[in-house]
């Protein structure tokens with residue numbers, strides 16, 4: 630589903646409010662140059678992530694799904710001095726592109742890219758200082774597990790954002806697509822968890838008809 634006006638409105642919003650920031654166009658170009666899929670968040674959503682990290686005052690940020698580091702850079706820019714971000718990426722070739730982009734953004738000393746299946750990486754993070762902000766944006770089939778791990782790795786007041794929760798509306802017909810079923814299970818987990826206060830917002834734009842969920846850990 631897509632309407633040309635959605636893109637025009639998004640471009641207007643990006644131009645008026647986001648303006649990318651230094652180096653952000655180069656990050657997007659690096660995705661194309663490496664032949665990677667254009668599945669990064671829209672610039673308007675990237676800036677929202679930065680603002681949410683700022684509003685939360687998050688010093689410890691966890692990301693699941695790095696791709697080329699576009700959302701990573703936005704998240705890291707929202708952290709105060711001394712903030713640290715851990716980002717999990719399965720594919721070494723994606724992680725290599727992300728590392729170059731993160732270094733070029735001057736954030737190499739604040740961002741730790743962990744290569745491997747995120748569930749394996751998350752298991753190694755147990756017992757460390759808790760995270761105050763988690764962004765989930767990887768394989769949808771593991772979303773419920775990522776939420777459970779996020780709960781184990783955060784403390785009350787932490788914010789969890791999960792991307793792609795509308796998936797072109799396929800969540801209404803979970804039998805049509807295993808990812809839709811997994812996304813729906815994650816939304817239902819969020820709604821039923823006594824440890825989470827959550828909502829979700831639909832979006833329309835360059836990424837089609839989609840949306841994100843946001844939750845606070847109680």
Ligand code: SAM
Nearest residue numbers: 669670694696699700718719746747766767768
């Ligand atoms: N957050 C990025 C952004 O907005 O710029 C986009 C991430 S992209 C939607 C999803 C990424 O998750 C891909 O780079 C993919 O290789 C990675 N991924 C998929 N399955 C994974 C897993 N099990 N563990 C870690 N990363 C995974």
